[in-house]
Amino acid sequence: MGFFGLGGLVYVSVLLVNAIAILSEDRFLARIGWTNASDPGFGGGQDNGSVKAKMVNLVASVRTLMRIPLIIINTLIIFYELILG
Numbered sequence: 025m026g027f028f029g030l031g032g033l034v035y036v037s038v039l040l041v042n043a044i045a046i047l048s049e050d051r052f053l054a055r056i057g058w059t060n061a062s063d064p065g066f067g068g069g070q071d072n073g074s075v076k077a078k079m080v081n082l083v084a085s086v087r088t089l090m091r092i093p094l095i096i097i098n099t100l101i102i103f104y105e106l107i108l109g
Contacts, residue, residue, distance in 0.1 A: 038097055044086045045094055058083065 053059055058080050 035101070038094075038101065041086060041090055042094060042098070044083055045090055047083060047087070049087075053080075053083070 047053055049059060058076070
């Protein structure tokens with residue numbers, strides 16, 4: 025399997041999703057201001073249209089939804105590399 029083939033694209037995408045999934049909200053994301061902890065208060069609107077808000081929601085979604093699938097995908101890739109790699 026070549027580096028520029030479909031396998032390389034799968035590896036890069038899995039590594040990027042892994043990188044997003046392991047970001048610590050307390051240690052890293054709060055320092056750069058990328059948290060969902062902002063409480064708009066009564067009657068206040070939340071900024072959902074900005075790119076930053078969408079990226080924060082994407083990071084939170086990946087961390088929530090991809091936790092179990094990433095464990096399975098990483099295990100399959102490790103077994104694939106051990107057996108056929």
